[in-house]
Amino acid sequence: MEIALDSIRSYSLRWLAALGFAAFMVGPALADDVPLFKLVARDGVFEPATIEVPAGKRVRLEVHNQGKTPMEFESRDLKQEKVIPPGGKATFSINAMKAGEYRFFDEFHEKTGQGKFVAK
């Protein structure tokens, strides 16, 4: 039991170290290689409401809340969820998408705050 615990501990430590190292190595590379898409949210209106992205490639999405009210960027298709205060920005790292449509919405303005990615 002790041995098992120790090995788990050292395994997770090693894993953490590896993760840190990977982040260190990949971090700057990501910033250059991964295309960044910008989305403006304004009190329940997305601009643009449809974003075309390359299929099979990681992308980053910067959401800028230019409205007067907070918004919650949410996408069950893309496993993202975050509250963004008025004037705030948030960047999402999004897994490679297969060709198709992926919806996102503003949970605090559900009626009008609807948008989608189209991966091609």
Added chain:
Amino acid sequence: MGNALFIVWRESAEAMLVVGILYAWLRQRADAAIGMRYLWGGVAAGLALALSLALVMLGIASSLSGNGLDYFQLAMMLVAAGLIVQMVFWMRKHGRTFKKDLESSMARNARAANWWGLLVVVALAVGRETAETVVFLYGLAAGKGGIADLPLVLVLGIAAAFATFWVLQQGSRVLSWRHFFRASEILLLLLAGALLVGGVEKLIALEVLPALVDPVWDTSRLLDDSGRVGGLIASFTGYRARPALLPLLVLAAYWITMWACLYRPRRAAAVTPASKPTPRRVATRPEH
């Protein structure tokens, strides 16, 4: 207006589920008075947590920078899921100690740790979702309608939350105790599963874990998880119209474990061969 109300109700429903079930359950117990103190303590702590979280979300208090808030929310989800499961096991174990039973103070002391667990689980259930409600209401006040709508939404929203609580209490009276207990157990397990799925998805979003295959299938035509009904089902069961493989595997493992621990052994315990070798091994020891 209707939409705002729905959001307030939906965000408070999770807290009401946890608080309502625990309240109905505690009321039956010999040590109800102690338990209630921890229950309401948890509610108070949860409201304080919600307010401070809301301030962080609004960027007014920015003690958590970058992904800090994400990791904090992740921790809250996973701890809440774990504690809800522990609560279910605890309720199962002590389910039959009703008011009439006499309990020694020793047994009560042994349960002190669990009371704190109860307080934390209530605080997390209340705090997590209420924080978003606070931010949403703040937005409502800052938006077009201004503050005019706010008091009405607030009053009606709280009324809707209490109605949920009341329905749960009625459920505990109308249904037989056994049925109420079973139903609430399943509701809590579903909620914990949903939190687990949410947590794993957050880990994928934070790039800590891989999605493996994403999506595995698409049932959005059958039941869309972004709509009102589908969204509600999604946040209470972990249902996803387009699930990734990893959360799916985690959810499957979770339910198999829950089934094995809670529903299988009662019938199987007497029959399983696993219980037989133990006395044999004990018996052979003196011979060596």
